[in-house]
Amino acid sequence: MIALDAGLAALIVALGVWVIRARSAFAAVAGFLAYGLLLTLVWVRLHGVDVALTEAAIGGGLTGALLIGAAARLRETEAAARSERPGRIVHVAAALAAIAVTAALAVGVLTLPVPAPSLAQEVAANLAVTEVGNPITGVLLAFRAMDTLLEAIVLLFALIGVWSLAPDRVWGGRPGPQQYADPNGILAYVARVLPPIGIVVGMYIFWVGADHPGGKFQGATIIAAMWLLTIMAGLTDAPPISRTWLRVGLVAGPLVFIAIGFAGAVTAGAFLAYPVGYAKPLIIAIELALMPSLALVLALMLAGAPQRTAS
Amino acid sequence: MAEFLGAASGFVLLMVALGLIRILRGPGDADRVMAAQLLGTGGIAALLLLGAATAEPAIADVALTLALLAAFAAIAFVKATAAPDQDAAPAADDRA
Amino acid sequence: MSAVLDLFTIVAVACGAFFFLAGTTGLLRFPDTFTRLHALTKADNLGLGLVILGLLPRVDSVFTGCKLVCVWLLVLLSGAVASQLIARSQRRREMNR
């Protein structure tokens, strides 16, 4: 198996070099897509199936679509950028900096302490209290719930940042260009067939997350991708960002999370603490509330800033 | 048996790597987008073989996610490169 | 019984691996985008189908087996869709040239 690992590592490094060195931005993006998919395999080799699922959903789906769209729109700016390549001195300095960083990290990797410090024992000892079977979910929503709450809020801020880049005249309008469906086209066909399956799979990945690898991020990503598929196929239009239901949906998840956090401060003595015996129902309530918000925020972030008025 | 499955996984991965070298070099962008499709099929096969070799049942869910999103990059590519024909649409919206 | 099933797995997975070899040979040898697309989507999809067939006797539950079959069906669908879309966009570009 070590030979397989060595081959996989070599392939990933080769693709990383391709992403950096490729001539055109589009070639680099295509390499990055392959790179992300291969990272999924690495996560499996490192026994992080939850991480592999996240990488498969985000790296394989959302990031790829985002970067492909950007590379296609920025294609005509590439020729101008080629004349801006920095001089030889900068190249040499950058190479030296890169070698220094790599060497320092490599020394760090080779001298990691043995036995490795680990919180696995603590997680195992306290997981039973939460009644959740998947230790990752336990960490995300009980032991380190603050991180997850802040992450949900960071995502909202990032979306506000994306929206704020809209020109004034289309503020509150719809993101992305108007798409026209070809009723007999293959794209319209797949946008009708795939989303029902995708929603079932997304809900399934979300639901098994309590006890097996999976969870709200991965499920929400899949559902967001399905929504975007119907938008790209022209079967439905992207909503204007001024819609009330949209705004409410975006903040509902984090608000429920915060409300349960304050309720914990009253009933269990600390912000985001759960009263004994209610941990699992509260965790599921948070996940259920958070998932639609996450799906909305991820899809809208990919759709980008508004480009046209709502009418 | 685990050795055989691991070796088969490595073999499929090698085939994928060779194919990647070919299509990433182009010449067209369409060839390059095929990289995602290649990984969608070959990568899933290697992943499932790896999962079977290490007896990890949850791998099926990872493969399911990859399979579901396999066409996503190709669709985004087609939509992004076809976009210039439809640039007239926002202007029409504004006049209305 | 388990020896027979192991043999089945080995034969099916080996056949699948062969089709991946065939697909890659096509990618390396074929002259243009359309033929390469053909090699990629046909041979590799069959290869994946055989690999999944070979892994079916080894799954821990019927449910996991169903998921594996679903994976193959989804890859077939996405392969068909992606190859059509890529080929059409390539053809449009060649006609505009």
Added chain:
Amino acid sequence: MSTPTLYGLCAAVLIGFGVYGLIVNPQPLRKILAFNVVGSGVFLLFGVIARRGAGAGFGGDPVPQALLITGIVVAFSATALAVALLLRLHDEAGSVTLASDAPAKADADGHGAHTILPK
């Protein structure tokens, strides 16, 4: 060499190449890609540390693994924000250069941009 050490070294090399690309590539989109390569290298290093902390019946230390999931999602949101900035810059200036003489350049290219954006 053990599997985690191997991937740890792989991560170190990736971070190095990412840093190099971040400095050398003039195009902002390529810088975003290089940034993502650095990011994935850091995640990989984190994953190696998680794997080394395996114990109590888990294949890896669940705490760093959970933080990784958070990190991957946040990295996506950062990338989306950077891409949105870049596309707006492109719409406004008609070019996406980061060079210090950018204003002059943007004016020279501006005519092309204004024919695309009538308002």
